[in-house]
Amino acid sequence: MALPQRKTDIGPPHYKQFLPPVIQKNYGKWKYHEVINPGLMVHVAESGDKIWTVRVASPRILATDTIREHCDVADKYCGGFFRYTTRNNVEFLVSDEKQVEPLRKDLAARGFKMGGIGAGITNVVHTQGWVHCHSACTDASGLVKSMMDELMEYFESKRLPNKVRLAVACCVNMCGAVHCSDIAVVAVHTKVPTIAHENFKNMCELPTVIGSCPTRAISPDPANKSVKINAEKCMYCGNCFTVCPPISIKDPERDGVAIVVGGKINSLRTSPKFSKLVIPYISNEPPRWPKVVAAIKHIVEVYAKNARKHERIGEWIERIGWERFFSMTGIDFTFQCIDDFTFMRDTMRTSSTFKW
Amino acid sequence: MKKYDTPLIDELEKGPWPSFVTEMKKSAKKNEMANDAVGHLEKCFKTKVGYWKHGGIVGVLGYGGGVIGRYSELGDEFPGVAHFHTVRINQPSGFFYTSAALREICDIWDKYGSGLTNVHGSTGDLVLLGTKTEALEAIFAEYSSRGWDLGGSGSALRTPSCCVGPGRCEWTNYDTLDLSYALTQEFQDEIHRPTFAYKFKIKMSGCACDCVASIARADMSIIGTWKGNIEVNQDEVKNYAKNGMDINAEIVGMCPTQCMSYDGKELRINNAECSRCMHCITRMTKALRPTGERGATICIGSKAPIVVGSLLSWVIVPFIKVEPPYTEVKDLVRKIWEWWDENAKPRERIGEVIEMKGMRSFLEGIGQAPIPQQIKEPRKDPFMFYTEDDMAAFKAKEAEEKKTGKYKF
Amino acid sequence: MEMSELQDKIFAFCEAAKGKKKLKEKDIINGINAESGLDKDEIKKALREMINVGRLMYSYGGGASSVEIPSEEYLREKGLIK
Numbered sequence: 001m002a003l004p005q006r007k008t009d010i011g012p013p014h015y016k017q018f019l020p021p022v023i024q025k026n027y028g029k030w031k032y033h034e035v036i037n038p039g040l041m042v043h044v045a046e047s048g049d050k051i052w053t054v055r056v057a058s059p060r061i062l063a064t065d066t067i068r069e070h071c072d073v074a075d076k077y078c079g080g081f082f083r084y085t086t087r088n089n090v091e092f093l094v095s096d097e098k099q100v101e102p103l104r105k106d107l108a109a110r111g112f113k114m115g116g117i118g119a120g121i122t123n124v125v126h127t128q129g130w131v132h133c134h135s136a137c138t139d140a141s142g143l144v145k146s147m148m149d150e151l152m153e154y155f156e157s158k159r160l161p162n163k164v165r166l167a168v169a170c171c172v173n174m175c176g177a178v179h180c181s182d183i184a185v186v187a188v189h190t191k192v193p194t195i196a197h198e199n200f201k202n203m204c205e206l207p208t209v210i211g212s213c214p215t216r217a218i219s220p221d222p223a224n225k226s227v228k229i230n231a232e233k234c235m236y237c238g239n240c241f242t243v244c245p246p247i248s249i250k251d252p253e254r255d256g257v258a259i260v261v262g263g264k265i266n267s268l269r270t271s272p273k274f275s276k277l278v279i280p281y282i283s284n285e286p287p288r289w290p291k292v293v294a295a296i297k298h299i300v301e302v303y304a305k306n307a308r309k310h311e312r313i314g315e316w317i318e319r320i321g322w323e324r325f326f327s328m329t330g331i332d333f334t335f336q337c338i339d340d341f342t343f344m345r346d347t348m349r350t351s352s353t354f355k356w
Numbered sequence: 357m358k359k360y361d362t363p364l365i366d367e368l369e370k371g372p373w374p375s376f377v378t379e380m381k382k383s384a385k386k387n388e389m390a391n392d393a394v395g396h397l398e399k400c401f402k403t404k405v406g407y408w409k410h411g412g413i414v415g416v417l418g419y420g421g422g423v424i425g426r427y428s429e430l431g432d433e434f435p436g437v438a439h440f441h442t443v444r445i446n447q448p449s450g451f452f453y454t455s456a457a458l459r460e461i462c463d464i465w466d467k468y469g470s471g472l473t474n475v476h477g478s479t480g481d482l483v484l485l486g487t488k489t490e491a492l493e494a495i496f497a498e499y500s501s502r503g504w505d506l507g508g509s510g511s512a513l514r515t516p517s518c519c520v521g522p523g524r525c526e527w528t529n530y531d532t533l534d535l536s537y538a539l540t541q542e543f544q545d546e547i548h549r550p551t552f553a554y555k556f557k558i559k560m561s562g563c564a565c566d567c568v569a570s571i572a573r574a575d576m577s578i579i580g581t582w583k584g585n586i587e588v589n590q591d592e593v594k595n596y597a598k599n600g601m602d603i604n605a606e607i608v609g610m611c612p613t614q615c616m617s618y619d620g621k622e623l624r625i626n627n628a629e630c631s632r633c634m635h636c637i638t639r640m641t642k643a644l645r646p647t648g649e650r651g652a653t654i655c656i657g658s659k660a661p662i663v664v665g666s667l668l669s670w671v672i673v674p675f676i677k678v679e680p681p682y683t684e685v686k687d688l689v690r691k692i693w694e695w696w697d698e699n700a701k702p703r704e705r706i707g708e709v710i711e712m713k714g715m716r717s718f719l720e721g722i723g724q725a726p727i728p729q730q731i732k733e734p735r736k737d738p739f740m741f742y743t744e745d746d747m748a749a750f751k752a753k754e755a756e757e758k759k760t761g762k763y764k765f
Numbered sequence: 766m767e768m769s770e771l772q773d774k775i776f777a778f779c780e781a782a783k784g785k786k787k788l789k790e791k792d793i794i795n796g797i798n799a800e801s802g803l804d805k806d807e808i809k810k811a812l813r814e815m816i817n818v819g820r821l822m823y824s825y826g827g828g829a830s831s832v833e834i835p836s837e838e839y840l841r842e843k844g845l846i847k
Contacts (some may be wrong), residue, residue, distance in 0.1 A: 003493075003494055003497040003498065004497050004498060004501035004502075005497070005501055006416075006493075006496055006497040006500045006501060007500040007501060007505075008418060008419070008500065008505075008548070009505070009544040009545065009548060010500060010503065010505045010544075011446060011505050011537075011540045011541045011544055012446040012447060012448050012449070012504065012505060012537070012540060013448055013457070013503045013504065014448075014537060015448045015449035015450060015452055015523075015533050015534075015537055017454070018448050018452035018453050018454050018457065019452055019523060023523055023524060027522050027523065028522030028528070028531065029522075030522070030524065030525060030526040031526055031642075032526055032641045032642045033525075033526065033641060043524050043525075043526070051524060053524070057373065057374050058374060058475065059373070059374040059375060059376040059378075059379055060376065060474055060475070061376040061379050061380065061472060061473070061474060061485070062379055062472075062473050062474070062475050063379045063380070063382035063383040063390075063471055063472060063473075064383065064462035064463075064465055064466050064471045064472075064473065065382050065383070065462075065471075066379060066382065067458055067461075067462050067473065067475065068458075068459060068462055070455075070458070071455035071458055071459050072455075074454075074455045075455050080454045080455040080456060081452070081453075081454060081455075082452075082453060082455075083450065083451045083452045083453060083520070084451040084453075084475050084476060085451065085520075086451075086476075086480075086517075086519070086567060086568050086569070088474075088475065088476065093524075112374075113372065113373070113374060125478065127478070128474075129406075130397060130400035130401070130406045131376070131380075131393075131397055131485075132408065132426060132440070132442070132485055132486075133406065133408060134406065134408040134409055134410050134411065134426070135406075136406045136408075137406075139397075139400065139401065141376040142365075142368055142401070144373075145368045145371070145373055145375060145376060145377075146368070146371075148373035149370075149371030149372055149373045152371075152372045152373060155373075172660075172661055172662065173660060173661075173662055174660035174661060174662075174666075175478050175660070176478045177478070177569050177572050177573040177660065178660075179572065179660060179661060179666040180569065180571075180572040180573075180668070204827070205786070205787065205827065208702065208703070208827055211701070211703075212663065212703070212828075214662075214663045214664045214665075237661075237662065237663075239662050239663055242410075242662075242827070242828045243703075243827040243828050243829075244827065245409070245410045250405050250406065251405075252403055252404035252405040253404075255404070255405075265566050265569040265571055265572045266564060266565045266566050266634070267564035267565075267566065267571075267633050267634065268564065268565065268633050268634050268635040268638065269610055269611075269612050269633060269635045270612065272566070272571045272572060272668055274666055274668070284404050286364060286401040286404060287364045287365060287367040287368055287401050288367060288368075309605075309606060310606060310610055310635070310639070341665060342664055342665040343665065410826070411825060411826075412825075412826075413822075413824045413825060413826065413839070415822075415823060415825075417817070417819055417843050418816055418817045419823070420816075420822075420823025420824075420825070420830055421823070421830070425825070489842055490842060493843065493844075509825075510823075510825050510829070510830035511789070511829050511830040512830065549790070549813070549816075549823065550790075550823060550825075550830030551789070551790045551791060553789075554829065697791065702789065702829055703828060703829050
């Protein structure tokens with residue numbers, strides 16, 4: 001069968017055709033919204049019109065048949081209109097209040113999980129992991145599934161002082177903006193890369209490889225027509241591997257994950273913050289990473305018990321002090337927690353006032 | 357079709373959270389590629405290592421992005437994933453869809469690919485996971501003839517992305533959906549044909565809540581803000597108090613600029629001192645709303661840790677009007693690219709180039725004056741550049757002071 | 766300069782760099798501009814035409830995009846040779 005004629009440079013379809021009529025009518029004229037429960041909110045327009053949003057979890061990796069099921073649900077209750085969120089949830093947009101409860105019932109019967117709105121834990125931003133990435137040193141989807149199974153109550157019902165945004169990055173490239181999350185898992189290498197010298201010349205550009213190293217650990221190795229790596233300087237970031245395939249950094253027994261906490265991206269109350277390292281290493285334990293899951297749950301619970309209402313994890317820690325965070329959580333403080341890369345000047349304490 | 361024994365990943369079908377393994381198996385039932393992807397993943401879980409090779413050279417004729425080559429080292433063992441390329445489809449603004457549109461996307465994908473997707477990828481594209489090189493031209497013809505184009509990849513403008521904005525949010529200060537669409541259309545060439553030193557991301561949020569994380573993961577962050585007062589509906593304030601809100605503790609006490617007061621009856625705001633952080637507005641959305649001139653703050657440079665550490669975006673333009681046809685924003689984007697193009701080495705993000713060349717060089721390059729809103733605090737060291745022009749200006753100012761007898765610091 | 770002559774020049778420029786340096790589009794435009802003094806927009810136009818018909822192609826490797834001469838495999842896949 002002949003293919004249709006391709007078109008180039010057309011960009012995406014115009015968004016307007018995908019907006020339900022009530023949004024078209026009240027576009028930019030919303031007055032307020034109310035969170036009715038963690039899986040349901042209503043937005044009210046100046047005109048008095050309302051739109052209900054039912055939010056549903058998704059594992060981000062979706063089979064086309066599951067997307068079709070979303071379509072079926074939207075056809076039945078939403079005139080075919082729905083959307084996805086930046087954190088991979090599905091949002092069914094209902095214009096008729098009478099459809100809200102039947103929709104929720106139907107979703108529950110189909111096994112969809114509703115939640116994620118407001119001061120709890122919503123879906124996890126994450127990367128491809130072993131499912132589909134060349135530089136992954138863990139599986140992001142597997143970690144997310146394991147974490148969220150354990151934290152489900154915070155998605156569906158139980159409330160926290162404020163949102164806790166979780167993220168998982170399967171290597172330090174951090175394709176998912178892990179670096180500003182309340183709690184994030186970032187997979188790390190822990191060993192100096194090896195080099196297949198015989199392939200270097202054909203596959204890599206010397207200046208690019210040398211330039212890729214943040215710690216200047218890489219220098220030319222003329223005898224091998226390749227490069228060498230200074231083990232005392234290498235911090236295992238893997239950027240040289242990205243630019244030069246003959247460099248190899250994966251190690252199944254040594255690759256693992258670190259946990260960082262206290263980041264946020266909004267400017268509410270305090271400026272956006274980077275997440276900071278608290279647990280430098282936990283071994284990869286597929287399929288369920290029990291220690292990683294336990295650590296995250298523990299941090300969430302200590303936060304839930306001690307933070308003031310509206311404080312994000314990072315704000316709570318800044319109020320009580322990092323020394324208190326470590327004593328409250330019982331997490332071991334290690335050399336890795338002291339910055340010896342680019343932020344030491346900003347992160348060492350420069351006063352004698354601290355808590356015991 | 358080969359049946360794989362998958363005891364490890366089967367564990368991830370248990371538990372309440374929706375399972376990606378169940379999704380993969382759903383596609384695997386009717387698709388050979390997805391079936392091999394399931395077997396391949398089980399092997400990764402067993403050996404604790406990945407088998408995907410570096411991205412290869414694949415794409416559609418004329419474009420340099422939108423398709424990411426992916427090959428497995430284990431192509432003989434799992435022929436269905438020997439080629440398993442990613443296709444990025446440029447999402448509509450705000451991720452709004454109709455069932456008809458998504459069904460069409462799914463039908464085409466089932467015809468040519470694994471049936472697996474990410475809805476959506478981190479940048480915002482609708483990501484189709486797993487197809488073969490020989491299917492790429494057909495996939496592109498099918499999608500583009502129906503109005504769907506590819507997104508960005510490689511050293512190019514990546515697919516712009518925005519928050520839900522005026523579609524369903526009372527807090528937005530500009531039309532994020534429309535700006536995202538307009539910039540995507542304006543810069544089609546920069547998305548599809550990689551001519552930059554490295555990637556460039558633009559993200560648009562309607563307010564300081566920043567629901568697309570633009571401040572953390574966009575080279576150019578466009579964050580909505582306003583210049584007028586926050587209007588207070590005192591009746592609604594009373595309702596919040598009546599419904600149990602401790603307004604002094606939760607609102608007044610948490611205001612970062614301490615510009616609010618509440619005497620148990622009325623909530624007052626000293627608007628001149630407000631830094632528009634959105635805390636009070638998000639907590640009392642029925643009672644508080646911004647008024648006056650709307651626009652956005654432009655910040656620049658954020659990125660993840662590679663190479664020398666993460667960056668958050670820096671404020672460069674405190675306020676810009678964001679109205680169709682968005683000429684001012686588009687011109688600024690072009691000026692930013694021009695300076696970047698002149699100064700970047702390969703694989704340098706704009707934030708890194710600004711660190712290398714200095715913020716002054718950048719601000720002068722794009723024609724922005726220095727103002728205190730750009731910084732948290734002034735420099736702490738005494739090492740600074742004085743150009744001949746700077747000195748002439750200082751001297752001229754002093755000469756003027758001598759004439760008028762009045763100091764101007 | 767005739768378009769075809771300019772394109773031959775661009776092709777020769779890419780051929781000379783083959784296996785030595787990954788060229789970005791900008792490197793080619795600046796290189797030909799330095800050699801010939803031709804207008805950069807004109808060079809870009811000629812280059813883009815070559816990419817559109819598969820005489821050159823965008824490539825990706827080592828974390829960055831570049832322009833290179835297509836392999837026979839690529840041309841076969843695109844149906845440009847048999």
